[in-house]
Amino acid sequence: MTRLELTLSAAPAGALDLSPLQPAALAALSLERIRRLKLHHGTRTASVGDLFAVNGEPGGAIALRGITPACFGIGRGMAGGRIEVSGHGGQELGREMSAGEIHLRGSAGDGLALGLRGGLVRVKGNAGARVGGAVPGAVHGMKGGTVIVDGDIGERGGERLRRGLIIVGGDCGPYLADRMVAGTIAVFGAAGNNVGLGMRRGTLLLAHPPEVLPTTFNPCGNFELMFVPVFARHVGEFDRNYARKLAAFATAQRWCGDMAHGGKGEILLPVS
Amino acid sequence: MKINGVAIEDTFAEAFPMKATRILITARNETWAEHAARAMTGFATSVIACGCEAGIERRLRPGETPDGRPGIAVLLFTMSNKELIKQVQNRVGQCVLTAPTSACFAGLDADAGTPIALGKNLRYFGDGHQIAKKLGTRRFWRVPVMDGEFLCEETTYVTKAIGGGNFLILARDQDAALAASERAIAAMQKVPGVIMPFPGGVVRSGSKVGSKYKALPASTNHLYCPTLKGAVASALSDDVGAVLEIVIDGLDEASIDEATRVGIRAACRGRNHGVLRISAGNYGGSLGPFHFKLRKILR
Structure with missing residues (x-):
């Protein structure tokens, strides 16, 4: 498979918009033409060749190396292809992406997979606040696709999530799934306080829940839900390790809520 | 010879052209999967008076089923898509949904043919308490029933x-x-x-x-x-x-x-x-x- 490699030469002086660097957009361009592409850099523009060492062959995956937190918009609105990022993922990685894959070796800033519609965003490190949340002005957050963060995520993960899957290998900050509409979130580390406030539907699987769940969630009892093994098999398509961890939910304690918002959402806790 | x-x-x-679908039925153990499958494929010997022809294709090991439980693959044959839609809905609704611990899945891939409802309409049995789960391209319905939940894939597929x-x-x-x-x-x-x-x-x-x-x-x-x-x-x-x-x-x-x-x-x-x-x-x-x-x- 062909691969185009762009290595950041020096830390950008201001915010650097990397949204134009997408597989489909660069596939038909020569290396020279790619070097002449303009990127928004702070209040000005700069050519790709001035900022990046450009090597490899366009037409396949794009590898972005040496990315810093000053960068943003990687894979924004991407409709296919594959981007591999190393260093940092910048802000709003995978925003409104509809298809394709982004793999990050490192940590991401805030707004990871904001308004995601499809595809896979995979982060080997941590991610900041509002993972899978709503883009400014939008009613709903993520509407499809899969986000996997191996490390921790910040506050308000899955805010107003509409559909899709978020898996967190580490801890999550407070206000997870705030006003969640539907979809599924699994957290294998410790979950912060105030999970699921305003949650209308959807499923949270919390391996290590906060000491106290919100008072607007009611216990329903312990059950073997056939959804869990089917879900685990689906997760196994991305990561067998997480699929194995879901075995802890083979018998799950089910809490329904938020009862102040219809009570059709659920929190599943493992029964040891 | x-x-x-x-x-x-x-x-x-x-022989004659027909329409068919494969449905996978799983349950806590082989016995209950078989109860559901036998009921679903009962009175289905001939389209002349039964509406469809149906039977058990084979038993499935836990590793072969979507939920990792023992299961049975059944095949249903009719003369038209319209009749198949009706037969699937009635037979799954009356014979699988009702069987303790059962779950129901499509047994043909999406590229096999046209989709028809499997759990798409049965979900309304949940009276508003049903839960949809879309996993990849497949959509499932979780319908609360008295022994827990009935899990049913939304669609199955019809093939020639x-x-x-x-x-x-x-x-x-x-x-x-x-x-x-x-x-x-x-x-x-x-x-x-x-x-x-x-x-x-x-x-x-x-x-x-x-x-x-x-x-x-x-x-x-x-x-x-x-x-x-x-x-x-x-x-x-x-x-x-x-x-x-x-x-x-x-x-x-x-x-x-x-x-x-x-x-x-x-x-x-x-x-x-x-x-x-x-x-x-x-x-x-x-x-x-x-x-x-x-x-x-x-x-």
């Missing part, structure tokens, strides 16, 4: 199929015909993609088109009834005392070919089997586009 002394007639089975493959076992008496049929069915049940929809896979009331009674579309195949040998221009020789038929519905021609081949070979197996001839039912070749020629299949 003879197999183990049994004459194979130079004839063919005449073939109904009416068959062969006839002509034997010296009823015992010999029955034993040969049982051997054949045991072998044919190992062939994927086919069902033998009649009781135990075997039918004794082979029919012909039409009747002396105007209201009946079909009536007994009198030329193959041994008790009428002296009364009609019988197709049976004096030594034939009983005839049993095995009808095969399959997802494709190759599956029916294979089922026919292993079935006839098993029927003719052993010593003193009492099987005299193997024949097949057809209408002269003018009605059904699929012709399964016995000698070609067994060559």
Whole structure:
């Protein structure tokens, strides 16, 4: 498979918009033409060749190396292809992406997979606040696709999530799934306080829940839900390790809520 | 042509295009999966009066099912998409949804054909408490029921199929015909993609088109009834005392070919089997586009 490699030469002086660097957009361009592409850099523009060492062959995956937190918009609105990022993922990685894959070796800033519609965003490190949340002005957050963060995520993960899957290998900050509409979130580390406030539907699987769940969630009892093994098999398509961890939910304690918002959402806790 | 002394007639089975779907039923254990599957495929021997032809295709190991539990694959055949939609909804709704611990999944891939509702309408049984889960391209419904939840995939898929493959076992008496049929069915049940929809896979009331009674579309195949040998221009020789038929519905021609081949070979197996001839039912070749020629299949 062909691969185009762009290595950041020096830390950008201001915010650097990397949204134009997408597989489909660069596939038909020569290396020279790619070097002449303009990127928004702070209040000005700069050519790709001035900022990046450009090597490899366009037409396949794009590898972005040496990315810093000053960068943003990687894979924004991407409709296919594959981007591999190393260093940092910048802000709003995978925003409104509809298809394709982004793999990050490192940590991401805030707004990871904001308004995601499809595809896979995979982060080997941590991610900041509002993972899978709503883009400014939008009613709903993520509407499809899969986000996997191996490390921790910040506050308000899955805010107003509409559909899709978020898996967190580490801890999550407070206000997870705030006003969640539907979809599924699994957290294998410790979950912060105030999970699921305003949650209308959807499923949270919390391996290590906060000491106290919100008072607007009611216990329903312990059950073997056939959804869990089917879900685990689906997760196994991305990561067998997480699929194995879901075995802890083979018998799950089910809490329904938020009862102040219809009570059709659920929190599943493992029964040891 | 003879197999183990049994004459194979130079004839063919005449079969017809049908629509089919495969549904996977799982449960806590094999017993309950079988209860659900037996109920769902009950009264489904012939489209003439049952609406569909259905049967158990094979048992599934836990590793073969979407939820990792024991399961059973069933096949349903109808003459039209519209009838299949109705039969799937009624039979899953009344026989699988109702069976303790059961779950239900599509058994054909999306590229197999057109989607039809599986749990799409049954979800309303949840009275608003049902939960949708979309995992990748597949959508599931979790319907709360009194023993927990009924998990059902939203859609299954319809594929083109073939109904009416068959062969006839002509034997010296009823015992010999029955034993040969049982051997054949045991072998044919190992062939994927086919069902033998009649009781135990075997039918004794082979029919012909039409009747002396105007209201009946079909009536007994009198030329193959041994008790009428002296009364009609019988197709049976004096030594034939009983005839049993095995009808095969399959997802494709190759599956029916294979089922026919292993079935006839098993029927003719052993010593003193009492099987005299193997024949097949057809209408002269003018009605059904699929012709399964016995000698070609067994060559």
